[in-house]
Amino acid sequence: MDIIDVNPAPTFFHATALRPTFSAFPLQDGGSLGVIAMLMQPFFYYAVAGLAVLVLLVWALLRHFDFLGSKIRSTLYLAPLFVPLIVYALINPSLTMFSFNRTISFGSHATNGLVSIGVIVEEVLNPVGIVVVTGLALGAVLFTIMILFGDRIGRRLLNVVDLDSHEFPAVRVIVKKVAKKAGTPTPKIGIIEDIEPKAFVTGWGRGTSLIFSLGLLQILSDQEIEAVVAHEISHIRNRDCFFELTLKVLRIVSFFNPCAYFAVSKALREREILADEQGAKLLKRPELLGTTLIKIWEALKAFPAERSLSHYAFSLFIVSPLWRNIEIFPSHPSLNVRLRKIIDVRTKTTDHHERIKTASVLVLIAIVGISMYYPLAYLHSDLITLTMFGMGRGQFIPFTFGITAGTAVSLPAPIELRQGLPVKGEVAVLSKLPPLPLPDLSGNAEIVKILYYNPDPVPGN
Amino acid sequence: MSSKEYKVSQYKLNSEGLVVFLGPLEVEVMNEIWSLKKAPLSVREVYESLRGKKEIAYTTVMSTMNLLYEKKLLKRKLEKGKGGHYYVYWTALSEEELKKSAVEQVIDSLIKNFGETVVNYILKEKNLDEKELKTMKELLEERLKSKE
Numbered sequence: 271m272d273i274i275d276v277n278p279a280p281t282f283f284h285a286t287a288l289r290p291t292f293s294a295f296p297l298q299d300g301g302s303l304g305v306i307a308m309l310m311q312p313f314f315y316y317a318v319a320g321l322a323v324l325v326l327l328v329w330a331l332l333r334h335f336d337f338l339g340s341k342i343r344s345t346l347y348l349a350p351l352f353v354p355l356i357v358y359a360l361i362n363p364s365l366t367m368f369s370f371n372r373t374i375s376f377g378s379h380a381t382n383g384l385v386s387i388g389v390i391v392e393e394v395l396n397p398v399g400i401v402v403v404t405g406l407a408l409g410a411v412l413f414t415i416m417i418l419f420g421d422r423i424g425r426r427l428l429n430v431v432d433l434d435s436h437e438f439p440a441v442r443v444i445v446k447k448v449a450k451k452a453g454t455p456t457p458k459i460g461i462i463e464d465i466e467p468k469a470f471v472t473g474w475g476r477g478t479s480l481i482f483s484l485g486l487l488q489i490l491s492d493q494e495i496e497a498v499v500a501h502e503i504s505h506i507r508n509r510d511c512f513f514e515l516t517l518k519v520l521r522i523v524s525f526f527n528p529c530a531y532f533a534v535s536k537a538l539r540e541r542e543i544l545a546d547e548q549g550a551k552l553l554k555r556p557e558l559l560g561t562t563l564i565k566i567w568e569a570l571k572a573f574p575a576e577r578s579l580s581h582y583a584f585s586l587f588i589v590s591p592l593w594r595n596i597e598i599f600p601s602h603p604s605l606n607v608r609l610r611k612i613i614d615v616r617t618k619t620t621d622h623h624e625r626i627k628t629a630s631v632l633v634l635i636a637i638v639g640i641s642m643y644y645p646l647a648y649l650h651s652d653l654i655t656l657t658m659f660g661m662g663r664g665q666f667i668p669f670t671f672g673i674t675a676g677t678a679v680s681l682p683a684p685i686e687l688r689q690g691l692p693v694k695g696e697v698a699v700l701s702k703l704p705p706l707p708l709p710d711l712s713g714n715a716e717i718v719k720i721l722y723y724n725p726d727p728v729p730g731n
Numbered sequence: 732m733s734s735k736e737y738k739v740s741q742y743k744l745n746s747e748g749l750v751v752f753l754g755p756l757e758v759e760v761m762n763e764i765w766s767l768k769k770a771p772l773s774v775r776e777v778y779e780s781l782r783g784k785k786e787i788a789y790t791t792v793m794s795t796m797n798l799l800y801e802k803k804l805l806k807r808k809l810e811k812g813k814g815g816h817y818y819v820y821w822t823a824l825s826e827e828e829l830k831k832s833a834v835e836q837v838i839d840s841l842i843k844n845f846g847e848t849v850v851n852y853i854l855k856e857k858n859l860d861e862k863e864l865k866t867m868k869e870l871l872e873e874r875l876k877s878k879e
Contacts, residue, residue, distance in 0.1 A: 427813060428813065429773075429775055429813055431775050431778065431789045433788075433789060433790070434788045434789070436788065437788050437789060437790045438790065461789070462815065462817075463773055463774060463775055463815075463817035463818070464815030464816055464817055465809070465815070465816050465817060465818070466815050466816055468815065483815065484793075484817075485816075573815075573816060
């Protein structure tokens with residue numbers, strides 16, 4: 271018995287008959303149902319649906335439990351964004367898949383009068399796998415670039431000018447004072463020439479810089495500048511540069527999932543509120559932050575709101591841009607919400623009971639999250655091993671099947687193998703009568719190869 | 732005053748070059764902008780160029796350029812680009828135009844206030860050679876003719 275790799279095609283068949291038009295993305299056949307069938311791959315739908323369900327759960331919970339602080343709220347919005355990564359680790363995304371939807375018949379002359387009907391099993395590119403792997407690759411690239419060069423790129427994009435130690439002495443004194451109060455190292459100070467009032471943080475560690483626009487320094491009094499500094503220093507203290515980087519990287523990993531944008535937007539807004547609250551606490555007069563925000567907001571009205579692609583690029587490299595932005599999923603809460611939260615700081619007292627309530631909610635969420643693993647593992651016992659800790663990737667079941675020529679084509683029942691589901695193993699098969707004894711391929715389960723079995727090649731063809 | 736004129740506000744006898752009319756930093760910034768041969772320029776660009784040559788603070792360059800704008804030696808407009816809305820500057824006069832305008836104003840002022848003294852000084856105190864005297868004579872005759 272010969273075993274011939276169908277790729278390239280065996281010579282004894284007409285190439286046109288044997289090789290259907292190769293389609294890297296076999297979407298055209300099934301129409302919208304084909305697309306849905308293709309999306310129904312566990313690594314994809316669990317990544318999308320898992321993230322969506324958890325984000326909506328967090329959103330619903332947080333609407334109800336209003337007493338949770340912004341720090342916890344932002345972390346809760348961050349957590350579901352890790353779901354796709356966990357799912358991908360458990361169920362590896364596959365860049366290729368098998369396609370079964372082509373039934374072909376071979377010309378009788380090629381098979382010496384016998385008509386063989388068979389299914390061509392093709393290994394084709396898996397569009398869903400490509401999308402997912404693209405997200406992972408982009409996330410990895412963004413993370414690497416941001417860690418290594420993010421600070422420098424951001425400063426260059428925004429034309430940041432580092433100030434000498436004797437420049438803007440009043441601002442320098444304010445920054446030093448507020449940083450000391452917050453218990454953080456004094457950041458470097460830089461400016462941009464923009465006449466719009468703006469302030470933001472760039473870089474981390476020793477490279478952390480507090481950047482002001484000339485417009486901001488011109489319109490604000492020293493006290494108001496102190497309020498802005500308090501807000502920005504709070505961002506530094508909360509390590510928001512890492513928090514935001516994590517959010518932005520995870521958003522890119524799930525770039526095809528609208529819920530990821532929603533979660534990131536919510537988390538960023540909570541971080542802003544947190545910086546407002548902590549900034550207000552750092553100031554002797556918390557209401558000053560509110561009046562300063564109003565002043566900046568009013569001044570910003572003179573400028574058209576930003577929506578350019580370059581502006582979006584800038585926002586990748588900086589933390590807390592204090593500027594107006596047109597976004598579907600805004601990174602900053604509305605002025606009203608911010609002012610209300612700042613006013614709350616004045617009246618809020620630390621409540622012991624609230625801490626207990628917060629802890630209870632977190633425990634509840636953790637229990638719900640962990641419990642979700644078990645039905646998932648039960649449903650996909652073939653993909654996910656049923657161990658909670660020390661989770662290993664599930665083993666694929668090796669399989670073999672044969673198709674008998676001249677009979678109705680059907681896929682072997684015991685093997686759960688449907689179009690769109692990435693499989694690993696050696697698949698096969700087109701044969702002449704009688705049914706062939708197929709070799710045991712289970713030992714080669716990790717090798718993806720399509721084999722063609724021809725027991726009786728036609729001589730001379 | 733036309734746009735190609737600079738109104739001289741000071742004249743420092745003990746200085747050299749354009750510093751007789753302007754502050755030393757102002758001259759440095761003007762020279763830098765002329766030499767960069769790019770227009771318009773932001774303060775940051777001028778600062779970075781100067782910074783390559785000497786220790787200078789951004790705010791110094793910024794305030795100097797503001798002053799030069801107020802003196803109408805620089806023009807500026809608001810531009811939208813990388814980093815938002817910012818001012819960009821360009822020179823209102825070339826170096827030659829600035830020198831010509833300033834020198835003319837100084838001599839005009841001297842002649843207007845001390846015309847006779849200036850003429851006496853040129854004719855008596857200054858050792859003009861024959862050629863210069865001849866040129867002067869021709870210019871005077873030409874001028875007198877046009878007045879008739």
